[in-house]
Amino acid sequence: xxxVMQNPRHLVRRRGQEARLRCSPMKGHSHVYWYRQLPEExxxxxxxxxxxxxxxxxxxxxxxxxxxxxxxxxxxxxxxxVVRGDSAAYFCASSPSGSTYIYFGEGSWLTVV
Amino acid sequence: GIQVEQSPPDLILQEGANSTLRCNFSxxxxxxxxxxxxxxxxxxxxxxxxxxxxxxxRLSATTVATERYSLLYISSSQTTDSGxxxxxxxxxxxxxxxxxxxxxxxxxx
Numbered sequence: 001x002x003x004v005m006q007n008p009r010h011l012v013r014r015r016g017q018e019a020r021l022r023c024s025p026m027k028g029h030s031h032v033y034w035y036r037q038l039p040e041e042x043x044x045x046x047x048x049x050x051x052x053x054x055x056x057x058x059x060x061x062x063x064x065x066x067x068x069x070x071x072x073x074x075x076x077x078x079x080x081x082v083v084r085g086d087s088a089a090y091f092c093a094s095s096p097s098g099s100t101y102i103y104f105g106e107g108s109w110l111t112v113v
Numbered sequence: 114g115i116q117v118e119q120s121p122p123d124l125i126l127q128e129g130a131n132s133t134l135r136c137n138f139s140x141x142x143x144x145x146x147x148x149x150x151x152x153x154x155x156x157x158x159x160x161x162x163x164x165x166x167x168x169x170x171r172l173s174a175t176t177v178a179t180e181r182y183s184l185l186y187i188s189s190s191q192t193t194d195s196g197x198x199x200x201x202x203x204x205x206x207x208x209x210x211x212x213x214x215x216x217x218x219x220x221x222x
Contacts, residue, residue, distance in 0.1 A: 042213060043199065045210070
């Protein structure tokens, strides 16, 4: 039973480029969460999605960031026109429903140069 | 939103020592989980423990929901226990986990 799969594991982008991070939840899980971890800090909630719906995006920056979880395929976190401050680890998590044990992927490390 | 405070922020132990990590939270919770982030950055689920006590090998955890705190006990620590330990809670009115800032544990041989 595969866990939460994230790719790429490491991504380097130049300032102004776009970054796309993908997350495939565990089999049978329909709830996906994205978190960001800045260097030497804890994890900060960004967005909570179910299939084809954004449930809570209160942690998402208002500009340049977007997320989707289509009916088919992985969840995508998209960052447009990246800046150095976007350099961080981005973790995806999934659960079979809300308010239950959630499982994290191994993270995607974004470096903006 | 809910506040989560972890203590101590840093802890250095000699191999074989025991330790207690604390997590205080400011409101009622549906869910509380402890995670270990290893030196390679992986987040490993330790416990799902909104209340009560659980044990898994050398680790155990207790959550006293009425007093809004949880404790993680590590006994006979090993160098592989090094890393950051996070407590995360989901408030009763919420739908996501809020993390504390973590306890950085270093176990020296």
